Amino acid sequence: MSEAIAILAGIGLAAACGFRVFLPLFIASLAVQTGVDGVGGFELRSLLGDSLPWLGTMPVTIAFGVATVLEVGAYYIPWLDNALDTVSTPAAMIAGTLVAFAFFPGIMDDGYLKWAIAAIAGGGTAGVVQGGSVAARGTSSATTGGFGNVVVATTELIGSVVTSILAVFLPLIAGLLAIALCAIVITAFVRIRRRIRAKA
Template sequence: MNWDWIISACLGIGLAACCGFRIFVPMLIASIAAKLHIIAPMQGFEWISTTPGLLLLGIATLVEIGAYYIPWLDNVLDTLAAPAAIVAGTLLSTSFLKIDNPVMDWGLGLMLGGGSAGLIQAGTSLLRLGSTATTGGLANPVVATTENAASFGFSILAVLLPLFAFVVLFVVVLFFAAQLARKGRVWFTRATQRRPLPPKI
């Protein structure tokens, strides 16, 4: 069994999943870890460990985190974050997947990394909408702080303990997938119940 490949895959997918909480935090953690030679990105993705890349990701992370504490802007960001999280998750997972075939590399990166990031991002957006509806947005800063902590915590865990982080994040992805499926069934039921009956002949 190729443990080196498994660990690198768990690392990439784990970091990618964290993009569902915050887009730039996992990329910043990966950049710092690569700069310290704790992890090594694949050929073609060395920019992650460069000083300009680290500075840009640091600035982007600060802007993203701060923006989620601005009323009304957090919900707007959720709309933009959905596709961005998938792109970032795909990029991060592909950066560490040790596959020589570029098509397979990007394909798996999109399915595993982008997919997990997209599911978690959709789940956190659902939580934020629920918070806005029930508290008028007063509890949104608490939700934002929790997401920040989860993104930093899980990203660091993915770097230091990739296998363990992968298992934990897999459970998180399943939880959010179940919540989204349940919400989808509720919306579908409401939509079908509101459909007018056909007129009697």
């Protein structure tokens, strides 16, 4: 059961990476630093120690903290937010893969197979959520001239914080939330594509 919970935690954090790249990594690293072990039926420190031990070190926690502040602030600067999306999309997928690999339990192969599963489950989840964020910001930019982007940025920030915290303390809910987010984004894209085809 604890292995399944760890997987859900990894997927939840990956989804949070789709909103903000560094914040979920910072929260996960900070949770280890503050001794949040055993929450949700798994031990953060032992999981990270088995997969990516450096993710729970103090220098990395500080680095992720600084990167989080810079990233969050940058999304409140007009037009820079749209430019960041071109970089954030692949970065979110990489971060999602990384955090999924870190949290996926040792019952999986620690070699290429585990990385492949992490890329599909973690990177894919982060990519889908990020795609929804990019679409929302693009729509806001087109309809409000960028003035509504503050609302989008704030919503993304809240989504990343809430999903990250849930992944640490309530992994089951975080995993279900990640699946729901992916379903919503994919459904929306399918509907938009159908409308475009119908007009054509």
